[in-house]
Amino acid sequence: MLKVDGLNQYYGGSHILRGLGFQAKLGEVTVVLGRNGVGKTTLLKSLMGVVPIKTGGIQLDSQDITKDTPYERVRKGVGYVPQGREIFGRLTVEENLRMGLAYKKAGTAIPPELFELFPVLKQMINRRGGDLSGGQQQQLAIARALAAGPKLLILDEPTEGIQPSIIKDIGRVIRMLADRKTMAIVLVEQFYDFAAELADQYLVMERGEIIARGRGEDMEANGVRDLMSI
Amino acid sequence: ADTIKVGILHSLSGTMAISETVLKDVALMTIDEINAKGGVLGKKLEPVVVDPASNWPLFAEKAKQLIDQDKVAVVFGCWTSVSRKSVLPVFEEKNSLLFYPVQYEGEELSKNVFYTGAAPNQQAIPAVEYLMSKDGGGAKRFVLLGTDYVYPRTTNKILRAFLHSKGVADTDIMEEYTPFGHSDYQGIIAKIKKFAGEGKKTAVISTINGDSNVPFYKELGNQGLKATDVPVVAFSVGEEELRGVDTKPLVGHLAAWNYFMSIKNPTNTAFIKEWSDYAKAKGIPGHKDKPLTNDPMEATYIGIHMWAQAVAKAKSTDTDKVIAAMAGQTFKAPGGFTSTMDKENHHLHKPVFIGEVKADGQFNVVWKTPGPVVADPWSDYIPENKGKKNVPEKK
Amino acid sequence: MTPELQEAGAAQLAAAQARLQEASSGGRDAAFGRVLHGAQPDFAHGVALYLDEITVSFDGFKALNALSLAINVGELRCIIGPNGAGKTTMMDVITGKTRPDHGTASFGSNIDLLRLRENDIAQIGIGRKFQKPTVYEQLSVFENLELALKADRRVRASIFSRLTGTQLDRIAEILQLIHLLPEAQRTAGLLSHGQKQWLEIGMLLMQDPKLLLLDEPVAGMTDEETERTAELFLSLEGQHSLVVVEHDMKFVGELTQGWKKVTVLHEGSVLAEGTLADVQSNEKVVEVYLGR
Amino acid sequence: MIRFLAGLGLVLFAALPAHALTTEQAKAISSGDTDARVAALNDAVARADTGLPKLVSALLDDAVKLTPAQVLIVDGEKVTDAATGAIATLPEDAEDVVNNNRMRGALQAAQAGLKLLSPDVALRREAVTELAKDTLDPSQLPLIDKALAAETDASLKDRLGLMRAALQIASPDKAQRLAAAQSLGESGMSQVKSLLQARLADGGETDAEVRGVLLSSVDKVSARLAWGERLGVVFTGISLGSILLLVALGLAITYGLMGVINMAHGELMMIGAYATYLVQNLFKAYLPGLFDWYILLAVPASFLAAALVGAVLERLVIRWLYGRPLETLLATWGISLVLMQGVRGLFGAQNVPVENPSWMSGGVAAMSNLTLPYNRLAIIVFAFAVLGGVALLIAKTRLGLFVRGVTQNRRMAACMGVNTARIDTYAFSLGAGIAGLAGCALSQVGNVGPDLGQSYIVDSFMVVVLGGVGQLAGTVYAALGLGVLNKLLEGWAGAVLAKIMVLVFIVVFIQKRPQGIFAMKGRSAEA
Amino acid sequence: MSEMTTLKLPPPKRGLLLGKAGWTGLMLALIVVTVLAPLLNLVVPEGSVFHLSDYAVALIGKIMCYAICALAMDLIWGYTGILSLGHGLFFALGGYAMGMYLMRQIGHDGNYKSDLPDFMVFLDWKALPWAWAWSDSFIFQMICVVAVPGVLALIFGFFAFRSRIKGVYFSIITQAMTFAAMLLFFRNETGFGGNNGFTDFKRILGIPIAQPSTRMVLFVLTGLVLIGFWVMARYLVNSKFGRVLQAIRDAETRVMFTGYDPLAYKLAIWTLSAMMCGVAGALYVPQVGIINPGEMSAASSIEIAVWAAVGGRATLIGPIVGAFFVNGAKSAFTQIFPEFWLYFLGALFIAVTLFLPNGLVGLVAQLRERASTSAKLKQSRAAEQGADPATEIAQEARA
């Protein structure tokens, strides 16, 4: 589904991603772990095309999307939940969700199941996104990415700031989405337990490189938890 | 050097570009004309054009530049009185020459300046006399409407004194000023209407300068104030200013100048033709399609010619010698008279014309002086001028 | 604040708690509300922060609904609650960012927070870490910390101030603590999300406030860092009062060490209070917050 | 107007034998000393000579030429002899007939006099209107009576009745004076007020009872006039407000939404105005018959011209500067210099003439002292139409949603599948196009020249900011509020002081509302 | 945590006012202004190529005044993030204060030989209005040069900053203030010469103003003031005060929650900046010979910002470079291409923003950085060659 090869990325003079490569399969959750500042967010941004990569290739469904702009990638089925929520502060909740449907045909309805998943959004449908609490915004960001039903869903620390019950719901949703086998999911997460529970595949990053990888069920056994400490 | 440099100091950008750009062009045309006849003292004239950009301090700086850096023999330039006042110290300090081609308020007489536009008594006063005459409508009440700066203020001060001398009471005079660039005349015209509605025949004397004239006249037309009801006589509205206005509703409003394009005589025909050809040849925007001439253009044209004649007479471009030679110079002007430079007061003797706006933006001359009028830069209507001599003081 | 005062404060803790019960059960304490500009908070009664009947509404929506809360001197209090419960809004009220419609808020027993401006509130010793990390993006990490350093905040002093050796050491110490020593001269805006979180905590420590308000301090940290953060906060407890808002129950568990009080906010007021175990077993809390 | 009534009187009573106008007469009317010309004209009017109406209106149209032998009326290609009406040729040396204001006044009076006899009620109405303009002369009372008797139109009858009252006010008969004073109280004309006041002045009315009625009538008229004035202020205020609204609307998009401090906004307006000018010229040249409707094409043309320039600017310059508003200030400042000088180079530094279509010149006399100019009315309607369009587009359409989304967070919008580059271009072009529309409207009231934009740029920023950046509703309130406030103060303190007070008001107002009238509240405002 | 205290951090490289290059530059600037320029203008004969013409002296003198404004603008805009569109007003007020004194110095040498300035004569005024009370006192007017802009800025700033007016809202009200002042000064009744302003000055401190030596003194004085202000600004921005300002620019709420009172800091720098402009205006007027309300137009204030931006914001030398560059270009262009200069100037602004986001001064840094970046890149690439299989794959794929 998603194939990443030899990704190199720089900010000014510093080398942030150093020849990363991995694959994410349909119906699988690929969890990316790593300490602060190792380049996880940068990796996801490169996948989205919001930061340029120096070398390397990204393929989606064996289609090369390395040179595509972000919106072209979205059209090809990529959905993104960024770190730090980045909802449209001055748009209402509903409008935020409609933005999520941007590349769909005009008049496409917001899938009602989103509101089942995140009832608070229904309740606050006319409130401005920026007025929501942090966790509410995070829920909105996830819902927005799901609205268009992507083939590849990229999530950057989606549990940050969310109350435990909803984290559980989100976990269930991610699992459910993966199990439908219509979507590949790449999840960056610091919350180990959450990550471990969902991972079909894991990648551990360190200074822009993948230093460990394996199947989700082996995480504990492979001592991934220790890799995350200093 | 084998050329004589002359400076041209007119705004080519900013708010005054609307009026001044064409003076730069007419100056260049006149210089071409003189050069075609062999130049002056056997040398060609070399124009140095600068753009002071409607910025008064920049006028002073550019004047310095022309005199100091380019060593020009003379400068033709300025439009507003402010810009003239700003460069005046420069010309006096460097003892250089400025030819100023625009009607102005008087109250100034510098040895280093030749004023080829009208002084108040060569424009404003005859116009008001005309309004008070039977043909002019026999006006009894007056609105003095102007842009708030020295020229309108001073002119109106003179006019008020003049009206007093004609027995017009202060209650029959309304004085209003608007800032440069004022564009909303709804309120003021309503006020004028009210003032005019109070009985006696009313006339408006407009010293509005620059861009504001267009919205003023448009509003005048829209509010239905016709020339037969309340005539407006303007001192700063000529053919060029009316270019931007739909003149049909304005027919009959008046302007006073020393020249109109519509004046018929061979000199003027030749002048207009020369200008049209030049404008077409140089592709001067606006004028290449619809050439227009106006009073300051004529004054510029006269000024440059007279200067050339004076240089020829003095056989030198030295400032003091040229000043001496300027006295009594004559030139057959497009206005149809022979203009004479006064022997003493640095102003031209000029005829006065009063024209009414026609539907095509030209003026019908409805009144004129029998001959040229001698300028009175220190108006007798200003008490402080008592005893002033019409001669520049030597510095 | 001197250790002596600390002890005095701790000694009065019990008495204060008793009084608090009274306060929350009705009557208003009349001692609050005097503005003493630049004054030191009076902690003699053992209460560091006292909120009473605070109500904040936005276009009719009550983000805080008659919220009352007291934090003792030297106490570390965890506050949890569903998204949108009003936790951040509460901090906004304490730090002067949001003015409540009703209620009182005081620092110590003598300072009415509602009458002070944000910078005055910070000056008397309330520091805050925002939910969304905010640092001076264009300044270096070092300069970020330098500005937070406890010192005279007035204009004149700032013009002539020089860093002393001890101050430099203190900055270095904090840099080490927050793992940003190698990044000391980097522009703060270029840090990763988690690094900014750390930097903001570092700035708070530099400020050395009496009361620290921490809004989701470990969001985006690895488990190991979370543990270290917990240790750090525990080491501050006693000398400082801390209010920590978090959704990470493990972290809350570490902080409360099984016996400290946890407050659960819901719909703008206190839903439950007690040890973590207590609240975790509270049906209502499970329903609205923890989930099954 | 006395001379007018003289003409009228002659028409009504002096039944001199009418005959065809002679060449001599035509010549006498068309040339020579003004006194003599007026006399000749009145003489001809008195006899109601055939052929005269045509000559009079031709004279008023400046369409009469003079040769030593003939007086010729020129109507386009067609030249006729004024006396005989025969087709003639126009010799080279034919001179224009020049009329000064006095002559023109006499001609208008003659025309009105001829019209009052006309069976056409519209012509009679014109004549009455003309008649009502000036103070009347008591000796003409019988004439009014006569016209009144013959009049069938009710409204004209009323107006003539008022005139009769104006004349009877000085009648020796007290009852008549009383009745006149009474009925004049129903008038709303400033002339009537001065007439009444004149009667009250020394040497006028002496009878106490009549004086009382006069006084109350003066009050009534004054009250009515005051209303006219008040409404006038409100109208001019709304008119100014609608202009401010138009000039600010485009900026509300480019600046309010997109965050581009667009110093070239004024120049985009200028482009719209020049586009209007060009369309007008095209109509003049190719469709002179449809000239009155050129504005219908000028509106879309000015929109497109400015939008096109906007699109080019966005693609070449603005696009690289998003998120750096202060840089946009610098670059667009440069752009505005270039655009201005470019227009100077193309069209010259002078203003260019833009004529109102005839249906937009003049105005409706809502009250005797309140004329509502058509062009201003048209602009008010236009401004609100544009406002409605923009509001709908921004709030209700997908494009509007995308524009708002993109301008708030460009990167995230791209990550939602929005082609941000295209939306940016659309949005900026839209703002530019609306500036163009504003330019088109401004061309109908003010100057069209290279500096057009400069005079509005400060105002437009004030309006947008005062309203609250990004708040369309705020823009509307700010524009209309400032317009009306300005005019209210102007009546009291004069234009300049009023403007100064408005500016001071803005400064003070922002202290109270640091984010404009429609400040966004809460957290979303900080984002 | 005890082992951490042993850790030493290299103190940041400041404290010293200037580096070595800085001191050399400063000395050089001082010599040029105080020695070289007077020599070239007064001693070197006019024919010589080294002669500095009066025109050039006046031009450079004027630009130095502008540079002071740009420097002042940089303090408030570049460092504190507050874009003022009112600096033209402060400049003009300083200029008017000086102009009033110079008008009084004309004495009876005006057109009307009156005690009053000429414009009051044509307004029919018989006595000096109150605002002119001590205008013949040099000392008093010089106090006004800083006090009038300073007090106005203080009052205006106090209310505006207290109400937390920020960003464009602040810019716009400064513009409204300036615009209102311009309209006020345009009115003749206001008593400051209306549209004409003040001109035709004759003397300063009794010495003829047009005299070459007087001009040179003014020139040198302007240069010294500029250099002095630069040194002061340099000290300020390097102090903690300066960093608080920058922090306010980046995150004002954070500054507040750290306990600093932004009001006091903003007010201090804002007032200082206004007073600097006042001084610039006062130096400008005798050199240029005219002051009028045009200086208060919106465009003038924006231009000050433009100079700072073109040169490079938040670098003290940038605004000075910018002022010289833009005004030099303007002077040259209006002469060389009188009809096209606006195209050049406009294109210049566009080009600077597009290609030099950090201004002219930033260009130097930009080039330097690019050099070092590419060096670093090369280095790290070289190090990775072979070591990094992914890179190899990518390279193969490309080949």
Ligand SMILES: Nc1ncnc2c1ncn2[C@@H]1O[C@H](COP(=O)(O)OP(=O)(O)OP(=O)(O)O)[C@@H](O)[C@H]1O
């Ligand atoms: N715009 C930028 N310019 C320069 N360096 C950057 C930029 N953005 C991030 N970095 C640096 O790149 C590195 C990787 O950042 P990134 O945001 O990808 O980390 P992360 O793994 O997502 O961390 P976290 O867990 O804290 O979110 C960090 O060292 C950071 O300082």
Ligand SMILES: Nc1ncnc2c1ncn2[C@@H]1O[C@H](COP(=O)(O)OP(=O)(O)OP(=O)(O)O)[C@@H](O)[C@H]1O
């Ligand atoms: N300006 C505002 N306008 C409208 N509603 C607001 C505004 N500010 C906050 N709210 C609402 O107030 C409630 C409380 O918000 P607050 O941020 O305090 O929650 P929180 O407890 O911090 O939540 P989280 O855990 O998600 O951060 C939320 O429902 C939010 O939507």
Ligand SMILES: NC(N)=O
């Ligand atoms: N002299 C003038 N018209 O300013």
Ligand SMILES: [Mg+2]
């Ligand atoms: Mg990250």
Ligand SMILES: [Mg+2]
């Ligand atoms: Mg929160």
